[in-house]
Amino acid sequence: MSKYGSLNSMQQEAVAYTEGPLLILAGAGSGKTRVLTYRTAYLIEEKGVNPYHIMAITFTNKAAGEMRERIDKLVGFGSEGVWVSTFHSTCVRILRRYIERLGYDNSFTIYDADDQKALMKEVCRRLQIDTKIYKEKNFLGVISSAKDGLVSPEQFARQARGDFVRERQAAVYREYQAMLQKNNALDFDDLIGKTVELFEQVPEVLANYQERFRYVMVDEYQDTNTAQFRLIELLAGKYQNLCVVGDDDQSIYKFRGANIQNILSFEEIYPNAKVVRLEQNYRSTQNILDAANGVIAHNIARKDKALWTDNGQGSRIDFRQLDTAYEEADYIIRDIQGKVQGGKGSYGDCAILYRTNAQSRLFEERLVVANMPYRIVGGVNFYARKEVKDLLAYLKTIDNGSDDLSVRRIINIPKRGIGATTIGRVQAYAEEQGLSFYDALQQVDDIQAIRKAGGKIRPFVNFIQVMRSKLEYLSVSQVLQEVIDGTGYVKELEAENTEESRARIENIDELLSKAFAYDEAAETPTLSGFLEEVALVADIDSLQEGSDYVVLMTFHSAKGLEFPHVYMAGLEDGLFPSYMTILSDDLADLEEERRLCYVGITRAMSDLSITCARQRMIRGEMQYNTVSRFVQEIPRHLLGRGKTAALEKSQKEVQPQSFREAVSKVKPIFSTRNTYQSRNVSFPSANTSKATLEYQVGDRVAHMKFGEGTVSQIVEGGRDYEVTVDFDKVGTKKMFATFAKLKKV
DNA sequence: GTTAGAAACAATCCT
DNA sequence: TGTTTCTAAC
Numbered sequence: 163m164s165k166y167g168s169l170n171s172m173q174q175e176a177v178a179y180t181e182g183p184l185l186i187l188a189g190a191g192s193g194k195t196r197v198l199t200y201r202t203a204y205l206i207e208e209k210g211v212n213p214y215h216i217m218a219i220t221f222t223n224k225a226a227g228e229m230r231e232r233i234d235k236l237v238g239f240g241s242e243g244v245w246v247s248t249f250h251s252t253c254v255r256i257l258r259r260y261i262e263r264l265g266y267d268n269s270f271t272i273y274d275a276d277d278q279k280a281l282m283k284e285v286c287r288r289l290q291i292d293t294k295i296y297k298e299k300n301f302l303g304v305i306s307s308a309k310d311g312l313v314s315p316e317q318f319a320r321q322a323r324g325d326f327v328r329e330r331q332a333a334v335y336r337e338y339q340a341m342l343q344k345n346n347a348l349d350f351d352d353l354i355g356k357t358v359e360l361f362e363q364v365p366e367v368l369a370n371y372q373e374r375f376r377y378v379m380v381d382e383y384q385d386t387n388t389a390q391f392r393l394i395e396l397l398a399g400k401y402q403n404l405c406v407v408g409d410d411d412q413s414i415y416k417f418r419g420a421n422i423q424n425i426l427s428f429e430e431i432y433p434n435a436k437v438v439r440l441e442q443n444y445r446s447t448q449n450i451l452d453a454a455n456g457v458i459a460h461n462i463a464r465k466d467k468a469l470w471t472d473n474g475q476g477s478r479i480d481f482r483q484l485d486t487a488y489e490e491a492d493y494i495i496r497d498i499q500g501k502v503q504g505g506k507g508s509y510g511d512c513a514i515l516y517r518t519n520a521q522s523r524l525f526e527e528r529l530v531v532a533n534m535p536y537r538i539v540g541g542v543n544f545y546a547r548k549e550v551k552d553l554l555a556y557l558k559t560i561d562n563g564s565d566d567l568s569v570r571r572i573i574n575i576p577k578r579g580i581g582a583t584t585i586g587r588v589q590a591y592a593e594e595q596g597l598s599f600y601d602a603l604q605q606v607d608d609i610q611a612i613r614k615a616g617g618k619i620r621p622f623v624n625f626i627q628v629m630r631s632k633l634e635y636l637s638v639s640q641v642l643q644e645v646i647d648g649t650g651y652v653k654e655l656e657a658e659n660t661e662e663s664r665a666r667i668e669n670i671d672e673l674l675s676k677a678f679a680y681d682e683a684a685e686t687p688t689l690s691g692f693l694e695e696v697a698l699v700a701d702i703d704s705l706q707e708g709s710d711y712v713v714l715m716t717f718h719s720a721k722g723l724e725f726p727h728v729y730m731a732g733l734e735d736g737l738f739p740s741y742m743t744i745l746s747d748d749l750a751d752l753e754e755e756r757r758l759c760y761v762g763i764t765r766a767m768s769d770l771s772i773t774c775a776r777q778r779m780i781r782g783e784m785q786y787n788t789v790s791r792f793v794q795e796i797p798r799h800l801l802g803r804g805k806t807a808a809l810e811k812s813q814k815e816v817q818p819q820s821f822r823e824a825v826s827k828v829k830p831i832f833s834t835r836n837t838y839q840s841r842n843v844s845f846p847s848a849n850t851s852k853a854t855l856e857y858q859v860g861d862r863v864a865h866m867k868f869g870e871g872t873v874s875q876i877v878e879g880g881r882d883y884e885v886t887v888d889f890d891k892v893g894t895k896k897m898f899a900t901f902a903k904l905k906k907v
Numbered sequence: 908g909t910t911a912g913a914a915a916c917a918a919t920c921c922t
Numbered sequence: 923t924g925t926t927t928c929t930a931a932c
Contacts, residue, residue: 221922250922275921350922418921518919520923540921574908581908700922718920740919758920781917782923 165236166200169193176405176438177201180209180377183398183432184405185425189469190454190764191445191724194407195225198379199232201405202244205377206237213243215376217397220248221385223703225722229381245375249390250350250698253357256371257348258690263364264356269690271347271558271565272697276546278302278349280567285337291330301334308335309351310387310419312358315339344598346564354389361396372400382722383408383428387419404432410465411458414718414758416750426465443469443764445724447476450770453796454763460795461753480771481801483789487732487778491524494729494773495532498712501727501769509535510710513725515717515762517738520780521731522714529712539701539715549651549666550673554696556645557638559600560629561689566592566599573603576649578622584615600626625649638692639677646670661894717762728766733774734787759792772801856906863887863904870907 166174173193176186177200188194198218205211218233220226230246237244247255254272262268273281282298308318315336322328342349348356361368378398380386383406386394398404406428413422429435443451451469458464480497484490498512514525519541529536544550552575558568574580591609592602602609603623606616625648629641636644646652652670655663680695681687702719713725717738732738739755746752763770772793777786793801857863857873864870871889885904888894 223922248922353922415921417919520918523923577909579908583908698922702921716920737919742919779923 166204169196169200170442172438172440172442173197173200176440177204179436179438180205180211180403182402183428183435185383185428185432185435185437186405186407186440187437187465187467188407188409188440189443189467190409190412190761191443192440192469193444194381194440195229195232197440198381198405198407199229199236201379202233202241203236206240206244211377213237213240215374216243216379217245217252217375217377218247218379218381219252219394220246220381222700222722223248223251223698224700224705225381226251227703248698249393250353253353253393254694254698256357256367257353257360258694260360260364260367261356263367264360266343266348266356267346267562267564269346269562271345271562271568272353272694273342273347273349273567274543274546274697276551277347277567280571281341281345281347282334282338285334285341289333289337291334296330301331301338304331305335305338306351307419309349309355310389312355312389312392344564345566346562347567351389354387354393358389358392358396361393368396369400371397376401377403378405380404380406381408382412384410384413384422384425385415385420386424388421388424389419391421391424402432411461411467411757412721412761414721414754414761416754422463439467441467441469443471444473445767446471446764447473447768449476449478449800450763450766453479453770453800454760456797456800457756457763457792457795458760461756463750463753476768478802479796479800480769481793482771482773484773484775485777487521487524487775490731490773490775490778491528494731494771495525495528495534497729497771498727499532499534507726508710509712510708511726512729513713513715513720513723513727513765514729514731515715515720515765516731517717517740517758518732519716525714525731535711537705537709537711537713539705539713539719541701543701544669544672545696545699547666547669549655549669553642553645553651553670553673554693556649557642557689557693559626560633560641560645561693563600563626564598569600569603573619573622576651576654578618580615580618580622584612584619587611587615588619633689637681638687638689639674639681641689642674642677646674717758720765721761724765724767726767727769727771728762729771729773730762731773732778733772733790733793734778735790736785736787737778738790739792756792756795759790857904862907864907873904 166177169177173196176184176197180201186194186197188197202216202218205216206213218226218229220229226246226248233244233246234241245252257266257270258268261270279298279302282302283293286293286296286298286301313321315332318335319329319332322332342352361371375397378394380394385408394404394406406425408425410422410425413420413425416422429437446454448471451471455469482493484493494514498509501507501512502509516522522538522541526536526538545554552572555568555571558565559572563569570585573585587609588599588602588606591597591605591611592599595602597605600623603619606612606619606623609616612619629644629648632644633641652667655667655670676696677692680692684691702715705713705723717730735744738759739752743751743755774787774789774793777784779785859873859876861873862870863873869889871887873885874888874894875886877886886894887904
């Protein structure tokens with residue numbers, strides 16, 4: 163048991179209890195991933211369980227990847243047999259094998275949010291519903307929660323009887339589902355729901371998986387919804403060796419169907435369940451934990467627990483209210499700069515957390531000006547960008563001809579002169595004949611209404627057919643390359659030659675390299691396989707540990723992560739907690755928001771900084787907010803500046819008054835042609851004297867991150883030079899000489 | 908059929 | 923404020 167000696171007694175108990183249901187209530191930072199990995203090792207090495215019989219399920223690819231890595235390290239031989247995967251990937255893998263039993267084709271497509279919206283638009287058109295009055299998003303929300311709760315269209319219709327509004331929703335749900343099936347597509351919720359349906363309708367398939375997965379472990383159990391709960395229940399139904407890990411205080415996904423009852427009543431559902439509590443925190447200082455405990459104690463509906471740590475008191479929590487959101491961003495970025503320059507940590511140790519993605523913009527602006535390395539998680543997904551989606555739609559069309567949505571998306575990309583009229587005619591013909599859109603295109607000669615346009619359609623159909631015939635001997639990246647060449651997509655962008663079009667080409671290159679990486683890594687690469695991998699990645703998955711950049715993300719995305727220095731921004735009533743929850747008449751909404759705050763606080767290891775602004779622009783309107791009620795819930799003695807004197811001094815410089823003073827002094831001296839910069843730039847530390855530059859306009863220079871490029875402009879900006887460089891790989895960037903550390907080559 | 912410019916509308920949070 | 927959709931002119 164030597165390997166397990168490094169675990170505390172509760173952790174050991176959880177590791178060694180292998181038979182029957184087990185609930186591990188793991189507080190934030192209590193080492194739950196550690197327990198899960200050691201438990202897997204224990205099963206294999208001490209209990210002689212075949213790795214093939216063990217399954218560990220998480221929510222994100224990142225979490226799965228981490229667990230995979232740690233298990234491999236710990237177990238060594240045979241560990242690759244353990245099934246470590248996310249809910250969605252697991253289900254896709256099962257469905258790819260068996261979904262034909264439910265009347266779908268095994269090469270089904272997965273629809274993302276954009277696709278869903280487009281499909282819903284079509285549904286509303288068919289049902290003659292005015293989308294000005296009844297929003298697509300609304301219907302999609304209703305359907306999504308129905309699916310999360312395993313309510314079928316038929317059940318929904320039955321429950322809706324007599325209620326006019328619900329009846330219409332039922333009709334939309336039915337049509338939506340029918341069209342998904344016709345397109346041979348599944349939406350995200352279907353992945354789970356259809357797997358449950360498969361297990362319930364085809365007992366032999368279920369029996370097969372029950373026999374395989376004799377030991378099931380589920381991470382972040384508090385986030386499971388009804389469908390996921392049912393899935394787990396079915397899988398573990400035979401052997402009952404179900405180990406779930408979670409923390410009810412970190413349940414923050416009610417809006418996507420998470421049912422907190424799954425964890426709260428685990429002991430009722432499995433009366434013989436053993437419960438282990440992990441309450442020792444290994445991550446944060448006592449002050450940070452006290453703050454977190456202070457906040458969460460205001461929630462009523464929770465399992466009582468108290469986190470403690472050996473880590474010592476640590477510094478106090480730095481709280482500051484700034485005048486505007488701009489000053490808030492300035493303050494935080496200056497503080498990070500101070501920490502890095504003061505040797506207290508690297509950029510990678512710092513995370514800025516906020517409630518809404520929109521808040522990231524201000525920080526990004528400042529970070530660019532300050533020339534600090536950063537990475538924003540979330541926002542617009544890479545795979546949701548136009549150019550990427552266009553190319554993927556080609557791949558989907560080649561892979562699955564029933565996917566009308568994809569075909570319609572690309573039929574006129576690049577421009578082939580096929581407009582709305584022609585598409586409408588093809589559509590009408592397809593509906594009349596009961597064909598898919600693509601099949602109708604193939605029979606274009608038989609469509610009476612189309613004469614001239616036929617000549618424009620035929621080359622498109624030809625192209626797709628040729629690509630399909632090449633599938634056998636081409637790799638995914640080769641197929642993609644041929645699509646790019648055949649359509650002239652990149653050529654067109656090159657001709658445009660704008661900053662935007664260059665960025666798009668870059669994205670396409672990135673897509674190509676992802677396809678290439680997939681070809682290399684996958685055991686048996688297929689087009690379907692690539693498309694599904696692409697559909698299931700989340701932005702957070704690509705976050706690499708050990709990279710040296712400031713990370714920006716929402717509180718939601720931060721769950722499961724930890725950083726030495728955490729900045730919680732925008733703690734204002736109305737923003738966090740949001741107006742939605744403040745005005746809600748369901749008290750549970752505010753409690754969920756409070757849990758989100760708890761999650762944020764407990765991400766911090768050594769330093770926590772909380773900020774808010776008196777006024778900020780929201781949707782073009784000025785909003786005046788007071789300090790968040792959550793801040794008031796932190797015991798007062800924990801707030802303040804427990805930092806070194808040196809750092810405090812540097813912080814003073816960014817105080818609104820002195821900052822403005824500094825600017826007003828500076829402005830008249832230097833020319834007005836650069837007013838924007840004189841006003842907004844956060845200056846490098848005061849004692850940086852303006853060094854002479856070793857390069858001038860026209861010189862070749864090298865940058866740590868951006869590679870090589872040519873200097874196109876140098877502007878004197880007071881204490882520093884603003885240098886514009888045309889980089890070979892990443893395009894034109896403006897930067898300050900002091901930070902950029904450009905080397906002449 | 909295509910395009911640009913104006914009007915309308917909109918943000919929680921995510922796999 | 924930023925994005926999507928609509929409208930009118932090419």
